[in-house]
Amino acid sequence: MTTPTPDPLQVLREMRSRAVLGGGTQRIEQQHARGKLTARERLALLLDEGSFQEFGALATHQVSQFGLDKQRFPGDGIVTGFGKISGRRVAVFAQDFTVLGGSFSEVQAHKISRIQDLALDSGIPLIGLNDSGGARIQEGVRSLAAYGEVFVRNVMASGVIPQISLILGPCAGGAVYSPALTDFIIMAGDSCMFLTGPDVIQAVTGEQVSAQELGGPEVHTGRSGVAHLSAATEGAALTLAKQLLAYLPQNNNEDPPQVRPEDPATRMDEALNTLIPADESQPYDMRDAIDAIFDRDSFLELQPQFAPNALIGFARLDGHSVGIVANQPACMSGVLNIDASDKIARFIRICDAFNVPLLTFVDCPGFLPGTDQEYGGVIRHGAKIIYAYCEATVPKVSIVTRKAMGGAYVAMGSKQMRTDLAFAWPTAQIAVMGAAPAVRVLYRDQVRTAADPAQREAELVAEYREQFFNPYRAADVGQIDEVIEPCETRPRLVRALEILRTKVQQNPPKKHGLSPT
């Protein structure tokens, strides 16, 4: 008597059902109890309905040591595949914490690498949802080598396809480098990222710190600058990822999506004419200028808490995606420092890689003086801005709103940085340095020998300001293309970018440049 052959279709359906359950119903309930979604629930929120096509759902590991032979789950703790976001094709992977804590295995690496290769070949963005306790220790060096497989593909895809990482749980040890090699990191809820965890830190240095204090969203969006955005919930983080993708193209050959303009290109906001305070020491919020100039509600600020003296983000101008770099006079008078330089330089390179025109708003009194900054290498950090602007070939337009002093003027989008068009508001002050220090250098003897040195210095400062603290000397020598009324900025920028839309510029052939680090 022969045993009946199982129905092949029934077998497949059972295996698929097991794969969908991940680590099982109990683990799913535990995940929900922590206030977290499962990998498949996250993908359902991220992708257009019914668009997800999974690959490798039945892959399992072949390790039998440490009892792993009894813990084989179809998919091996990761869901990979293709889907669509707002009708655009994307490649995705989502680590499943319900399977062995989402630990990173050789099979996971194979599955991620496969998706990375297909995404790069197809020229489509890659979105990774990270939620993993770290390397699968039972797999030993194979797990470590697996990281390397993913890293090398992150680097090969860098600047070719947009790569967005969402941190939706723990991300520790070597695992942090894959998100760090991608273009954007979004953290959600109680997620955390660190190289060495609180336990190791306590054992090595004796320092007591919680996981959140060490690498929570607040730390990485505010202090370290590792993450670009954070959200209170996973759903909000997934929405942010979708919004971010809306400003980016499919790959480095294409343009970002254009939205039908609803805000008139000729709109002029009179409030801009009174935005700059009469007293130059008074701050103002550059976000007010950005909100008034760009399409309504289109500004998506990145890294708002990190180096708040500089603003970066995407917006839309007449429906087209643009990158905005600006000094923020409302914070530290908009000076440039180490963190602001890193923040700006990185963003310029992202925009350049993905064909997003760059608009720079300048109100910067210079680089932050002090031993902290000099010892920290403000020279090499500041040089990154210059390098990034000079290297960028996308359309570049700068607008000097108020102060543009010394090296900061040169770095922040002067004509010599291959800026295509330079505008200035009548309130612009383009000079080598502030009036008082300039007078002290230029007229030291005259002030010292005067009958009333204070009176004479005040007169000379006023004279210097009269001569140099305006945009007209810069316009005389062609450093400024046009001095415009602030309210004209929107239509001017729309027209400028319309002209520059077909700009093509090629850098000298080279293996790669050597950007300051």
Next chain:
Amino acid sequence: MDNLGWGLQITALGMGLVFGLLALLWGLLTLVQRWDRPAVAASRVEAAPAAEEGMDPALVAAIVTAALAHRAHRRREAAPAMRSHWPGSQLYASRWVAAGRARQNQSWQRRGRG
């Protein structure tokens, strides 16, 4: 003169026929228009009490707010309905840009290597 009279008769008959048909068509269109009008008015009359009875102004305001918020959300995500062009489609409208991008992305190749 006979020919002239015959000609005038034919002209009058032809023109009479054309104008007659035009008048008939005009009449027909007017009838169709009158026939259509009461139906439109009736639907309006029907819609009004429904709005008055079932829709609280606060609810209407909430729906409008939600619809506008949803529209703004779709704009931020560049949903297909909000897009003016399919991503990348404009690139190929300009051979200048398409060729230029291709050159830019090959800048790492050595000179003289095709």
